[in-house]
Each structure stands twice: as structure tokens, then as C-alpha cells.
Amino acid sequence: MDENGQKAHITCQDFSFFYGDNQAVKNITQDFASYQVTAIIGPSGCGKSTLLRSINRMNDLIPGSRTAGRMLFDGQEIYGPRLDVVTLRRRIGMVFQKPNPFPKSIFNNIAYGRRLHGRLGQDELQAVVETSLQRAGLWDEVKDRLEDNALSLSGGQQQRLCIARALAVDPEIVLMDEPTSALDPRATARIEDLIAELRGRYTIIIVTHNMQQAARVSDFTAFLYEGNLIEYGQTARMFTKPREKQTEDYMTGRFG
Amino acid sequence: MELQARKLFDRSLTGISIMAVVLMSLSLLVLLAPIFSRGLGAFFFRGTSEFRRLALEQFNRGNAQEVAGEIRIVGAARRPVYEMLSAFEDELDGMDPTRRQGYRVELKEIKSLLRELLGPLPGELEAVMLRQQYGQTRWDRALVKLGAILYSEEWDYSDTRSMGKKVLRSRQKAFAGTRLESLFPYLENNLSGMLRPRFTFYWRFLTDRSLDSHFFGGIWPEILGTIYLTLGAMLLAIPFGIIAAIYLSEFASGGRLVSLLRVCISTLAGVPSIVFGLFGLAFFINTLHLSGSKSVLAGSATLALLILPTIIRASEEALKAVPHTYKEAALSLGASPLRMVLTVLLPAALPGILTGIIISMGRAAGETAPIIFTAAVSVGRPLKLWETLSQPTPALPWNIYNLATEHQAVDEIRHVQFGMVLTLVLLVLLLNLAAILLRARISKKMRG
8 A cells, every 4th residue: 555545556665777887766665556547757867767667677678787676566576586577578568659560460469469378269369359459449440451561550540559459468557658759649639548548447657758748647646857756646736736846846847 | 063063973973873783784794695595505496307316215205106207208318328438438449558548537537427417327236325326416516517527627737937727628629539529519418308407495405314424315403403402501501590690689698709609600601612612521421421422411511501601691680670669569568588589570580581591592502612522423313302311413503514624525515504504594593583572572561
């Protein structure tokens, strides 16, 4: 349970992340609430993407990186020696800044993740694909052309496809790393609506440099600055009555 | 002023590029035109009655009755020649010895030339070698033989300042006054009746085995040998090459050992092909005893080593060129690194990998030095599949060299040499074309 009476899905305990000698995330202790939307905001280079990618261990791909402290997922240590990264990444999905569908058909994009984790009959697979596309709000637009190459979709459609692809493996948490920064305002609005729909069914942690988006979309907001967690709280309160001066300065645009 | 200078620069750049392309096309044309025109001569020529007789007797092709009928017609046209010969031989017996000796020598020459032209003379014993059992199968060669009969070559050393000059002496004049004199004009005027040349499309040149050191027949053993060697090399090199490339691009840690590995691969790419051949002999045959002596297996292994660096390099480049966003997406969905490689990375890198493979295929098909010591023989029969493990084989590149230099009668089989060259060039061209088409199709499928 965190300070706001929510059950915690992700818990950081004095968690730090290092790129070689450079400490990008500094001793963060915080719970992230389950089945709510949490936004991580802050100026460029403050470590928000690094923190996000640490949750599903995508930073493991970077040579020379290491962590300190603990990060727990449902009480289990994410960086523990016995943790199966493959299962972790199935339970914690990710949507990237630039839409990155595979050069395969729309159907095979969605089915890819599902096929990784067990054999499924064609009918079951079809059902999973349809459900995921509906949850991502893309079904009506592509239901007649599931065999088309995914790269033929528009940018906004591709990003919704990526969201559907992430949802297809039935994760508990969906991490979103600036998902709308490469999209036009209309596509952005659709994705924000989508996030509102997904809330309650999934835990969503979204990194955004757009404060208005954070205000629109999230239940809780974490403000990072130079790797430190400056403030965390309910979005409504943070944007109207921030406790820390740094938070207030950032929100009023005095820096960042 | 600056704009004008830039325009001039642009135009001259375009001009130079166009000139380079034109020059390259011209050189290609100069190279390929004789190959094509003379190579096609192995397939399209005027075949004689001897050709059709050979096809029936050696390859069981053609209508037996037609051939028998033709033999009769041709025999009738040839009879005067043989009658003139025997009449002259009678005349010789009654001649004085000094004259007789000179004529005897030249008569022997003429008779052997006639045998080469028309086949065995009537009444003679069956010849041992196949090439002596038939006359000229090609009309163009027949005309050359005719020239040799009509004119003998002599060297004129009268001019002391220069080396001897080659002069053609008319044999008709030499035999003036004898019973043989009329042979020459008769032969010249009636040769077509004696050989009945007809336009022939000998496409079976590609599927017939060769007879009597390529004097007759086709080049199927060479083609099959080249196919075996190339496929064998690909089978050995492709798995190793792709796996090595995957390791180097995805799993290698970049330490000292990996750098050393890369240096080794680059060095391997620069080794002269003859060194590969000697290595293949020393290692695969004499040390590992893959086979007792030369074999397709040893040759394929040697060729595989030759093309391995190319495949590794091309595959590695292709793998590195796959956007890392694909890899990230796959991993974030819960793919293990190996599954990511197999399901996302390799399919995306396929066009590049295929290009490397097909280029290597063309190279393996055409390399000569690696197979000299390990696989190639000059005369052989088409091998069955299981024999490739232990038996050597003829192959197009090496046999081209062999036929053009070490053959007993290099000039007689020029058409076979050019036919082989054309076949090899076409084979490599077709392989590359297939690669381009395949690669384009895959690229299109992936781009949507």
C-alpha cells in the first residue's frame, strides 16, 4: 500500500541506475499504484525514460550499465538472480516513442507476441488478435485488411497497432515511453482516449515531456529532475498545489 | 558566376558517369560477343551425315531407317573417291621407285586426311578409337579438312633475311598427270553430297556425355560436376556462415578474442584461390582422409572455405542493417534473444543475406584453382549422388582450361571449348538474375 491507499504494482527501494560511471537515476524510493495511470514528467535528460526502461529490464541491452537498490514487481525482485526476464517482459509490456511494427502483416504483428508464449490454434489466435485490436481501437479500421503489411498504416494507426501488439500478450502493466511525441494532434488525442479506456484493466506508466498530456491522462504524477524523484502525488493536486518549489518552477515553465 | 560554374560541374559529372557506364557496357559487349557467337556454334551448326550416324549408334537417337538410307546415298557419292584411290595405288605399283616413294608419302597423308573427313575407308579394319570410326560431324570442320586435302602446307626458306614463310601448295598440281589428279576437283565439288550437311540444333549438347575426350558428344558430366560442387559448397558454407554472422553481430562481446576472429575472417577473404586448393588437398584429402584421393566432397569443402568470408561479411552487414527498433519490440514482448534472432532479425535481413549467398554461388561455380587438386578430372562420367563422396568429377571451369591447353587436338574441339565457356557464363548469369528477382520479391513483401 502506498501513501494514497493504493495497492502497489511496482515498488522502488533506493533504486539507482548507472550508465558506466554516470548515475542517471538516483536513489528512488516510490510505489507505483496498480491499475491506475501514472505519468513521469521532467525536463529532457532527467532519467525518466531510463527509469521506465528499468522496469521491464530493457536497459539490459545497454552494455556497461548496472543498477543498485531494489525494484519489486508484485513483491518479486526484478533484478534478482532468479528472475526470468522473458516472463517479466510478457507481464510488463512496452510501447515505444516511434511506432515500430514488424515488417510483417497486421495479423502477424499482433499474433507475434502470443505465438512466443505457447502454441495456439488458428481460431484462438484469431480471437486474440480481434480482441487486442478492439481494445486498441483499431479493429474497425483494419478488420478487412489483416493480411496487409503493417508498414502501410499511418503513423497513428501504427502506434495503436503497437499498443494492440503489447496488449495481445495479456500484460499486467503497460509502459509507454512518450507514445505520442511522434504523432499529429488528432492521433495523439485518440491515443489519450485509449489510455483512459485501458485504465482499470492495466497499470499504465507513461513517460511524457508534455505536461498538459500528463494532466489530462494520468491519476498520479511523478516529477523527476536530474535523476532524483522530486515529488509524487495525485495529478490533480500536483498541478494545482505542488509541494516542492522545483515542481512549481517546472510546471510554470521557469525551467526545463 | 557561381551558378554557371556549378551547372558546368553538374553537367560534366553527369557526362563522366554516362561515359563510364557506356565504356563498361562496351567492354562487356566486347567480352561477351565472341563468347556468345562462338559458343552458340556448339549448339547451332550444320551437322553432317556422320553426326546423325553417330547420334544413332552412340546415343540411340534418330530414325534408323533414315540413317541407313542416308548412308547408302552418301556411299554412292563417295564411291568415285575410293575408286580413284585404288586406281592410283595400282598405278603406283607400276611406277619407278624414285617417283613412287614421294607419292607414297603424300598418299598416306591424303588417306589419313580422308579418314578424318569421311570416316573409315571401305575394307579397312574397325578402328580402335572412337574418333577414327566417324568422319567430320560438323560441316565447318569438314571444310577445314577439305582445305588440308586440297592444299599442303610447306615452308619456304628461300628468303634468307626472314624466317620461313608458310606457302600453300596445290596438291592437284603435285599429282598432275596421275590417276589421282581428278580426285581433288571432284572432292571439292561434291563434298556436300558426301556429307549432306543440314542445319542442326544440338541442344542435347547440354545433356549428352562426352565421347572420346570430347571429340564427340556433349558436356553433361561437366555441368553436373559444377552443379554438385556448387551445391555442396553452399550446403557447407551457408549454415556456418550465417551462424557465425549472427554470433558476431548479436552475441559477441567485442573483446580481444572477437577482434582476432574478425581479423582472421578478413585474412581468409584475401587468400589466393590456389592456396585454398593446395590446402584442400593437404587437409581434407591427405590429413582428414575425407576421401582416398580427389572427390567432389573434398572439392566442395575447399570451395566452402573460399566463399565463407563473403557469406559471413554480407550476412553480418545485413543483420546490422536491421533497425534496432525491431529487435527492441521483439524483446519487449518477451522474446528470448535467440527467438528474436530467428523470428524477427533473420527474416528482416534475408534480402542482404540472399545477395551474399548468390554472389558466392556464382563464384563457387566459376573457381578453378581450388578444384584442380581436390576434385577435378579431365575425363569422367556423370556421377550418381552417393558417388560424390568419393569420386572426382569433371567441372566446367577447370575443363575449359584443360581442353584449351592440354588436349591432344585443341584445334579440333574449339567449338566444345566455347560451348563450355558459354554454358558457364550463362549459368552464372542465370544465378545472379535469380538472386536479383528473389531479393526484389522479398524486399517488396517486407515493405508493404
